[in-house]
Amino acid sequence: MCTHALGQWTGNGRRRFSAAILAFVGAAGHAGAGNLQVEPILLEFEHTQPAQILWLSNNGTQPLHAQVRIQQWLQADGQEQLLPSNALLASPPMSEIAPGQRQLVRIVREPVIPSAGEQAFRLVVDELPDVAPVPTSAGGLQFLLRHSIPVFVLPAGTQAQRAPAGKAVNTDVGLLQGSWQPQGHSASLTLRNNGAGRIRISQVSWRSANGHRVDIIPGLLGYVLAGQQMRWTLSLPEVLAAHGTLHAKLNDDATAQALPLAGTDH
Structure with missing residues (x-):
């Protein structure tokens, strides 16, 4: 919440x-x-x-x-x-x-x-x-x-989103696709979820090629529901370097992952 x-x-x-x-x-x-x-x-x-x-x-x-x-x-x-x-x-x-x-x-x-x-x-x-x-x-x-x-x-054959005890299981980031379009101090982020369950997006950051990290959303950004698409306009704390990757934490994953987006380098 x-x-x-x-x-x-x-x-x-x-x-x-x-x-x-x-x-x-x-x-x-x-x-x-x-x-x-x-x-x-x-x-x-x-x-x-x-x-x-x-x-x-x-x-x-x-x-x-x-x-x-x-x-x-x-x-x-x-x-x-x-x-x-x-x-x-x-x-x-x-x-x-x-x-x-x-x-x-x-x-x-x-x-x-x-x-x-x-x-x-x-x-x-x-x-x-x-x-x-x-x-x-x-x-x-x-x-x-x-x-x-x-x-x-939940549909038949699926269980509640709970990681196995003692295991850190990352959500399949390949279920997401979208685009990232920064311009000055704002950016448009579009994500489509091709999976059968929702994906919660949090702790969004930009990591430039030289290792500089810019935290954009330190907390919860929102959900992308199963089979649906969501778009956000984000305020940026600084103008981002041209080359880098957008990272985010998915669901209850322990670590953030690079999002597979058009408009970013991987």
Whole structure:
């Protein structure tokens, strides 16, 4: 789950998002921090698994209300897209959680989804504003959290992405192809995933032919979903040397790998 960017709507109506979004709701009442916590931060359904469990916790001193929704997650024209879906259901979809308590929510596959490849969803958990906030003379803002958690439904014959105990297994970088087009202090990165499962991209860096390393994205960049394509515009901390390779860490690999991209040297 990433927390480094706020969600926004693009000009073509598609939604960009992060895993945790801090929303500001004006209120003539008390000021409160977002107290909704969610675990786990990723769900995987194996082929025969009918349900998963999500925990919602209230770390605050006042009751809170939360809503759980599930949306299909696609990447169209290199952009994130969320669509309504009934393939997964949350039970209960609405919860009131007392201070210091937590609520169990079942995420149910109904019906079982037949698919030859991995399917992706986003589980969106919203902390809802108070219906009738307690008035105060100072007024204030209410800070609310939105969590957006990746959910993956695996096809038959595949297992959850877990490396064997005691072994460092690198993701097959050959499953990716794309292009890299730096220009001044920005660059366009396009990646297509030809594999049957998603690939998470993080710790992106440029390594020039003389050994100089430039860290571009020290944390999470995002996912490239199975059989889909994603495009990012990245800010560069400095103008990059003309010759070099773009490296990134894939999934939970121990080390970064050089990405096979047009526009870079190998």
